[in-house]
Amino acid sequence: MLFPPIDGRYRNSCEELALYFSEEALMRYRVMVEIEYFIELCELPLPQLKGFESSNNKKLRNIYNNFKHEDALHIKSIEKTTNHDVKAVEYFLKEKFDEMGLGEYKEFIHFGLTSQDINNTAIPLSLREANQLIYLPIIKAISEKILLVSREWKDIPMLARTHGQPASPTRLGKEIYIFHHRLQTQLELLNTIACSAKFGGATGNFNAHAIAYPNIDWIQFSDRFIERLGLTRSPYTTQIEHYDNMAALFDTMKRINTILIDLSRDMWSYISMNYFTQRVVANEVGSSAMPHKVNPIDFENAEGNFGMANALFEHLSAKLPVSRLQRDLTDSTVLRNIGVPFAHTLIACKSLLKGFSKVNVNTAVIEEDLSGNWAVVAEAIQTILRREAYPNP
Numbered sequence: 001m002l003f004p005p006i007d008g009r010y011r012n013s014c015e016e017l018a019l020y021f022s023e024e025a026l027m028r029y030r031v032m033v034e035i036e037y038f039i040e041l042c043e044l045p046l047p048q049l050k051g052f053e054s055s056n057n058k059k060l061r062n063i064y065n066n067f068k069h070e071d072a073l074h075i076k077s078i079e080k081t082t083n084h085d086v087k088a089v090e091y092f093l094k095e096k097f098d099e100m101g102l103g104e105y106k107e108f109i110h111f112g113l114t115s116q117d118i119n120n121t122a123i124p125l126s127l128r129e130a131n132q133l134i135y136l137p138i139i140k141a142i143s144e145k146i147l148l149v150s151r152e153w154k155d156i157p158m159l160a161r162t163h164g165q166p167a168s169p170t171r172l173g174k175e176i177y178i179f180h181h182r183l184q185t186q187l188e189l190l191n192t193i194a195c196s197a198k199f200g201g202a203t204g205n206f207n208a209h210a211i212a213y214p215n216i217d218w219i220q221f222s223d224r225f226i227e228r229l230g231l232t233r234s235p236y237t238t239q240i241e242h243y244d245n246m247a248a249l250f251d252t253m254k255r256i257n258t259i260l261i262d263l264s265r266d267m268w269s270y271i272s273m274n275y276f277t278q279r280v281v282a283n284e285v286g287s288s289a290m291p292h293k294v295n296p297i298d299f300e301n302a303e304g305n306f307g308m309a310n311a312l313f314e315h316l317s318a319k320l321p322v323s324r325l326q327r328d329l330t331d332s333t334v335l336r337n338i339g340v341p342f343a344h345t346l347i348a349c350k351s352l353l354k355g356f357s358k359v360n361v362n363t364a365v366i367e368e369d370l371s372g373n374w375a376v377v378a379e380a381i382q383t384i385l386r387r388e389a390y391p392n393p
Contacts, residue, residue: 006343013350014343020130021339024072029122030089031071032064033229038109040225046213052105063096086115112201112208116327120198120241123335124231127246128195130342136187138349139256143183145356146263150177153361158275159370166373168380172275172361179263183256190252194232198241199225203326239327243320250317250341257306257313257345260352264303267355271296275366276359298355305348312341 006014019025039057042049071092079088090110097106110118154173159166199222201208206218219235226233234241270276278294319334385393 010347013347020126028067033121035060114202116240124197146180182259186256193248196234196245197231198237204237247317250313254310254313261306264299268299279358298351302348302351305344309341309344
């Protein structure tokens, strides 16, 4: 059996994402949505749920708060019979209700819903929490590291290169600071993108809800429920969420990765020019054949993994908003892979930070390169001559 490197070689660098994107995590988030929906129905309350004691809420929430690996395995065993993953979660919860003496209420666990009401709420929940707790902190750490070194290097004059050739002088700190500014711009944009959920029944019209309880404002109910979970409900949908905001999120993450690819390549180039030296880490081997080498492997690893992530983010953002008529199943299999580009992004970010921790500025080489290219001051001389109306400056 073959396993991707995120489950093998790189697992230590991304295993914290399993809490949000593994199959077991998806089950836990589904259980959470089902339980919170049931509690919300009780708080209306529906007539048949008036006898439900709110003191049971804590016990119900403990089902997902204390969700165990054994619970996930049990749901998988139920799925062998149902051949439907969300239905297996529903049956699992019905068993729990029976064990807790709440069997008379169990038919309201999944009342009026389609599986996509659960999936299209559970997945945005996991996505939001992974963003807030894993992704944003490490991107901010990179941005802060860039800001720190740009201030440290702000007074170091450096020969610029345009088209690979010597160009008007610049400062090292300013060139690095550009990446901090670019990241901040994209992070501001990222924060404006709503984390959207779909919750509206089989085809988004609350058909079953309305026929059972025509006097209840189910739109208001669902808006309140989804907002309480920390999400935004998409008001007009088919059977599934249209994923436009999710696509916008992935596109923005892709741009952030592209900025960091640009940074990784620049750092690689500066190292190859000997503008930076790299600290040797005890017992590390740079090359199996050339022992003198200290290769810029962290920046190379970052570039490669950012590229892998972007290829997948590109497919996710292009594919997910497209579904035939009121739905097809192509989104389901694609959504299961959301964690993969997150993992490659996380691996890349950690490599990039490691790379920055090992570099030292080689000011002697930078100054020597600058001193060897006095021709670059020609721009200033020419500009002054223009100002003075000197012919053919």
